[in-house]
Structure formats: C-alpha cells, structure tokens
Amino acid sequence: MGQAYSVLMVCTGNICRSPTADGVLRQLVAAQGLQDVVEVDSAGTYDYHVGEAPDRRAQQHARKRGYDLSNLRARQVAGSDFSRFDLILAMDKGHFAALRQRCPAEFQSKIQLFLDYAAAFQEDEVPDPYYGGAEGFEHVLDLVEDGCRGVLAHVQHQLAARTPS
Template sequence: MKPVRVLFVCLGNICRSPLAEGVLREAVNRKGLASALEVDSAGTGAWHIGDPPDRRSIEAARRHGIDISALRGRQVAAADFNDFDLILGMDDSNVRALKRLAPEGTAEKVHLFLDYASGREQDVPDPYYEGAEAFEALYQMLEAGCSSLLDRLGARTS
C-alpha cells in the first residue's frame, strides 16, 4: 500500500512545522508505521531556506528524545500539492497562503492542523518571539495534535 504523505507548513519552517515533523515521525516510528506514513515540513516564506530549525525547537525536541537538528528549511512548492495527501497549516494565515498557492483541484488537501487532527479550530501559535517555555508548550500542543492525527489516519495507515 502507498504511504500517506503528510506535509506540515508554518511561516518560516524553523519553529512549528519542523517540530511537528519530528514529533509525528517519532510517533510513527514508535508505532511501527514508518512504511505507512511519510512526513515532511515546509514554510510559506523564503527567509529560512536551507537553515536548520530554531535552536529552541531543536532543544524542545531533544528534551523529549527527538532529534530535528538535521532538518533544513524549505519553501512550499507547487509540486507539494500533488506529492502530498494532506497539507496541514499551523495557523489560519498559513492555510490562506496555501490555498492561494494550490494548483487547481488540490486545495482540498489543505487544512488547519489542529482542526483536522482533533476538531479544534485553533491556531498553533508561533513561539518565535517567545522564550523556551513557549517552545515547550508548542511541543506539548504538537504532541497532542499528532496523537489525534494518527488516530484519525489509523484506517488509512493500517
């Protein structure tokens, strides 16, 4: 069976989306679903192309046994809308930008992450201008959301 491909998207691809990628990838590996689900991340903006995740995201992940330090920022490309089954924006602004970029017939793949994952129409706040505690709160929010996402995708990955 073809794996389900999930793309997490935030503004710069250095804080929220790479941490979400790491959290979901770890959960997928822990559940033995690595062949059933592929995960990536990207940003709507081009400021951080090629950059590693924000050190505070790396540290938050590391505290929970996840290494995201090798990830590198990239910008969403038109091909992503065909390559991925599910494109999850971290906030309403990301979702609007993604729907503007989406080639015809692909916008239905774009969803607000927490709304799709757990039915909570809520943004994942950007912690960029915050301290370490905001990144820990981000981790906790992403972990809960990724757990709900895996539950929702269960039928598609088994």
C-alpha cells in the first residue's frame, strides 16, 4: 500500500525547526505502526542549506529525547510539494505567508500553522533557535512534541475517515 497521508514541515532553511518536527512526527508515526501509511518530510522556504544535515545543536538536543535527525538533509520547498502533500505545516507566520504566496489556489487549504495543532502551548509560532542557546532548542522540542501529538491525532482522524467501514 502506498502512502495514504503525507505531511510536510516547513521552516526557513530546513536545519532546525522543520527537521526537528519531521523527526519527532516520524517517531510518533512509527510508534503507532503507521510508517508505511504516513509520509513525513520537511523543507525550507529558502535554499540556504540544501543537502546539509540538521544543525548539530538541533540533533544533539533531539538525541537527548530519543529522536534521531542524522539521516535528514535540508531541501527547499518544491512546486510539486503543494500537490504531493496532504498537509503543509509552517513553523511561523513568515513561512505561512511565503508558502501561501507560492502555492496554487487549489492547494491553499493544505497550508496551516504547525502550532494550531498544539494543545499544551498557546504560542502560535515556533521560534527560531539558531542564534540562541540551548534553552531555545529545548523550547522548540517542547513545542514540537506538543504540536506533533496534535498532528498525529489529526492524521489518524483523516485516515479513519478515508477507510471504508
């Protein structure tokens, strides 16, 4: 069976926030046994780091919580992503605006703010930890874990709605 549902996480350069969300959601999906049904990927709005592994600090903090980001490589959002993915999640309002600007009209509804799926945090943007210290990466992980739990619940609901009873 092919991928029944696909999620794309998007930040600026695809080396901190979106690969962290990608890695966390992949692990949650695998824990539910859905890795053959749900595709998870990440990309950046800009091509600053194409081909690079996630930021070493993002990897280090994620590893401490049991997430492995080492196999991920940065890429820029492609035009085909808008038709290919079911859900495109922007880490902040700037990414949301950039995605909406590039996205064909028929796919606009796929673009949403990632933290709209968070339950424990009231923030609406995942802050960029790149220029800060360790606490920024930990806060990103807190937000991402919360948001990914909500995304997974949404994906499971979508899959259930697609499955004939």
